[in-house]
Amino acid sequence: MTTLHQPDTLQNVRRLSSILYWVCSLAIIFQFLVVPFIWYVPGWVETTSSQMTVSITDLHALSGWQKYATMLVMMIPSLILAYGLNHLRKMFGAFSNNAIFQPEPIRHLKLFGIALLVQTLAKPLTGAATSVLATFHRPAGERMLSIGLSNAEASTLFLGGLIIVIAWVLGEAARIDDENRSFV
Structure with missing residues (x-):
């Protein structure tokens, strides 16, 4: 009777984490480009128009300080998410280096979750602004004040x-595991 070779789960975690590390890097770059794409790449905004609180025509009519202030406000959620994605990237980097149940990657996971919450709460406010x-x-x-909320x-x-x-x-489990090891 032959037995099937069981995949090394930790090896799979390291391999996938290495890939996701680079995917997060690309996502961070995209977060910095999304608002300039809305302004300067014709036709791109139609794919994101459900998230827009104003029309692209209104945006393109802006000039001077209004244009740059509006661009800056529109970038706030993207910058918050880029911050969170950077922590997610660091977590995947730690996982790919076999630091799984360590305090540092767990902290990065928590900071990603916090950034996700803050970004989600900031979106309606920045949309209104x-x-x-x-x-x-x-x-x-x-003049108008438009606030957009969705199921997303x-x-x-x-x-x-x-x-x-x-x-x-996970942090509590790692702390308890560390405490149990100190008794042995």
Whole structure:
């Protein structure tokens, strides 16, 4: 009777973590490019228009300080997510180097969850600020304040909370394991 070779789970974790480390790197770069793409790549915004609180025509009509202030405000959620993705990247880097149940990767996981929560809460606020900045130059009565909320934000809030709780549980498990090893 032959037995099937069981895959080395830790080797798979290291291999996949190495890949995800680089995927996170690409995602961080994309976060820095998403707002400039909206402004400068024609046709790209149609794929993200459901997330926009103002029309692309209103954005392109802006000039001077309004244009740059609006771009900066629009980048806030992307910058927060880039911060979180950097911590996720560091966690995958630690996993790929076999540091699995160590405090450092667990801390990075928790910081990613926090960044996800903060980014999700910031999106409606920055969307509202974007709509005010983009219509500020209009006469009274044509200015607008638009706040967009979707099911995706609710799901992301729960996901961020779940990640934070999992990080706390993993941290506690690692602490208990370290405590048990000190007794031996």
